């Protein structure tokens with residue numbers, strides 16, 4: 001049984017969350033080969049860290065960092081598509097070749113998001129390399145398309161790959177990370193997505209004047225490169241130790257963990273923190289297997305039962321956390337700005353190329369820069385404070401824009417100051433989003449589910465991202481046409497609800513191991529506790545803390 005004693009100052013809000021039981025008072029940390037173990041006087045509540053959080057922590061985890069960066073290439077692929085497509089849709093060759101209506105164009109854009117949703121949900125079925133191959137096939141189809149139907153088909157197929165990768169990359173990162181830098185490492189997914197947006201946007205921007213179809217074939221084709229690198233790289237990445245334990249491969253899991261924690265295998269066998277981490281994984285795997293032994297010979301029924309467990313009374317809280325963080329991430333309105341930003345800027349009185357650069361180019365860069373504070377401080381400050389500050393700032397920015405449009409809409413020319421305040425609000429919003437719901441949206445869903453449900457839970461949460469993304473894309477133009485002020489009012493209200501949700505419902509997950517989070521979220525701890533006791537975990541913890549157990 002562990003507790004949320006972060007030697008550094010993770011918010012006390014964790015204790016205010018209804019999902020987490022209140023933690024026992026913190027204990028003095030014991031230094032263990034560079035890491036720390038803090039044990040409560042009762043000998044059964046503890047927390048541990050292999051090293052510091054933030055930048056120093058990332059520096060101390062070079063190999064895990066490299067693996068996570070590599071895995072995050074999955075995020076790059078979908079960010080790139082978003083960045084590129086905005087440009088492709090207005091390229092001269094593209095528009096004259098296929099002079100289609102708004103509806104077909106909308107379908108062509110949105111079909112990727114629907115593909116992504118199915119890709120995320122079915123990620124568990126396809127093997128790694130096949131998912132990647134599906135993505136490359138989709139990209140190739142788009143690049144060599146001879147008709148709009150082929151592009152649309154290519155985007156639907158590519159979407160399956162992008163969706164699967166967008167779910168699997170962060171899941172893998174969560175499973176290989178040590179507790180003290182898991183938030184920072186998972187935030188790399190967001191960094192990659194937004195980097196993809198920036199690169200995609202500027203690539204399209206640079207090739208837009210190339211003659212003929214190369215103007216759009218080049219940027220669409222380039223996305224195959226990260227796909228190929230990722231495909232080749234999956235052969236070199238170490239397997240998730242948690243998955244190996246679940247599959248009963250203890251030795252392989254230890255070898256993988258030793259590599260990730262930068263210890264020679266022989267040393268890892270006796271390293272106290274590695275031993276604790278291994279025992280925790282084993283305890284969780286045993287508990288979960290006892291709780292849900294899979295019946296043999298009925299794979300479809302078992303699969304359906306496994307999905308149904310997400311809605312079981314015991315897990316529904318976590319399922320809602322995963323689904324709702326993505327819901328609020330999308331209803332914050334970030335993609336309304338990304339997809340329809342130029343429209344908004346035109347509403348604010350800007351025109352031509354300025355509009356384009358200000359919005360699409362500018363907001364992507366702001367979003368990209370905003371991820372860095374999240375990477376550096378997410379584990380130190382905790383997830384909840386980021387979400388709360390972020391949602392309040394986003395709500396305030398949206399509401400101010402709504403008021404300004406209401407007051408000065410249609411006569412911006414006479415109110416230059418109001419225009420610039422509105423533009424600043426767009427950037428404030430983007431920065432606040434980029435530090436909060438952007439990265440945390442990819443962190444929380446990969447932390448709150450227990451081992452056996454983690455894949456399906458993350459898949460459902462990612463599907464929620466894509467489905468809501470799709471709806472936003474669909475309704476925003478109509479909303480804007482109807483009333484731009486109302487559009488911002490709607491997103492502002494969603495941000496305010498997100499604040500209430502982050503304050504009262506979200507559990508703090510910073511700085512504790514994935515198994516600890518599971519312990520905390522499982523309202524009755526008894527089974528895992530007993531298994532942990534049987535495996536000798538508490539004896540080991542007491543021994544390491546210099547306690548002989550007599551109390």
Ligand SMILES: O[C@H]1[C@H](O)[C@@H](O)[C@H](O)[C@@H](O)[C@H]1O
Pocket residue numbers: 082190193194197329334335338367438439441465469
């Ligand atoms: O986290 C990402 C990121 O913020 C992207 O810019 C946005 O387009 C995605 O929908 C979102 O999931």
